[in-house]
Amino acid sequence: MISENLVQVKRCIIEAAKRAGRDPSGVRLLAVTKEQSDATVAKGIQAGMTLLGENKVQEASGKIEAFGRKNGLEWHFIGRLQKNKVKFIFDLFDLIHSVDSLALAEAIHKKAQKIGSCMPILLQVNISGEKSKLGIDPLDLPREIRKFAKLEGVKISGLMTIPPFDRNPETSRPYYARLRELRDTCSSLNIPRIYLDELSMGMSNDYEVAIEEGATLVRVGTGLFGPRPSLGKRTVG
Numbered sequence: 001m002i003s004e005n006l007v008q009v010k011r012c013i014i015e016a017a018k019r020a021g022r023d024p025s026g027v028r029l030l031a032v033t034k035e036q037s038d039a040t041v042a043k044g045i046q047a048g049m050t051l052l053g054e055n056k057v058q059e060a061s062g063k064i065e066a067f068g069r070k071n072g073l074e075w076h077f078i079g080r081l082q083k084n085k086v087k088f089i090f091d092l093f094d095l096i097h098s099v100d101s102l103a104l105a106e107a108i109h110k111k112a113q114k115i116g117s118c119m120p121i122l123l124q125v126n127i128s129g130e131k132s133k134l135g136i137d138p139l140d141l142p143r144e145i146r147k148f149a150k151l152e153g154v155k156i157s158g159l160m161t162i163p164p165f166d167r168n169p170e171t172s173r174p175y176y177a178r179l180r181e182l183r184d185t186c187s188s189l190n191i192p193r194i195y196l197d198e199l200s201m202g203m204s205n206d207y208e209v210a211i212e213e214g215a216t217l218v219r220v221g222t223g224l225f226g227p228r229p230s231l232g233k234r235t236v237g
């Protein structure tokens with residue numbers, strides 16, 4: 001089941017990239033393993049998933065201990081990161097998708113400096129302006145991003161967003177287009193130490209639309225593993 005889902009999702013990624021005239025190798029699939037059992041994650045890895053995404057530090061820590069890191073597997077953090085958990089992320093994650101404030105970036109920077117490290121991060125942008133969603137206001141970003149650039153303990157590798165959930169994937173398209181435009185605007189400022197190569201956008205229901213709009217990282221959970229054990233109460237964002 002999981003291996004068939006993986007084949008299918010990979011095929012859809014390639015087709016979406018081609019529709020947009022993009023090289024499919026410019027899109028990476030992040031398999032979102034949150035809430036899935038170790039047995040399920042093992043099947044995913046067996047099937048060939050190499051990029052894994054978690055949204056809770058503690059849960060991720062257990063899985064990373066079980067499956068390892070730097071052995072061909074990369075773990076990304078996609079959830080709400082509390083400042084008191086920042087000290088753990090360096091041993092666990094290769095990329096943090098969800099840095100939603102300057103204060104959080106500063107906390108990561110400070111810890112990184114202390115241990116002589118640098119953490120690649122994406123800035124989460126609240127394109128939809130929903131109160132329930134975290135993220136930087138897109139209107140503030142072109143000005144704010146200079147402050148992020150000064151933090152040597154983080155590498156600003158791109159932007160991430162979560163649109164309002166809707167069954168119809170086309171509803172997501174304008175949000176993803178706006179994130180890409182915002183990226184282009186910020187890139188054109190030519191600020192040192194701001195890279196913005198990555199656009200993390202698209203989930204199970206809308207990753208093809210996201211790819212058509214320029215996603216380089218799609219975060220797919222249920223589309224690969226089936227429903228999460230707790231699904232019903234939504235834990236996205």
Ligand SMILES: *Cc1c(COP(=O)(O)O)cnc(C)c1O
Pocket residue numbers: 032034055078079162203204205219220221222223235236237
């Ligand atoms: C859970 C989650 C996903 C995956 O959602 P699916 O709809 O299961 O693909 C993607 N991104 C974030 C931030 C999430 O929390």
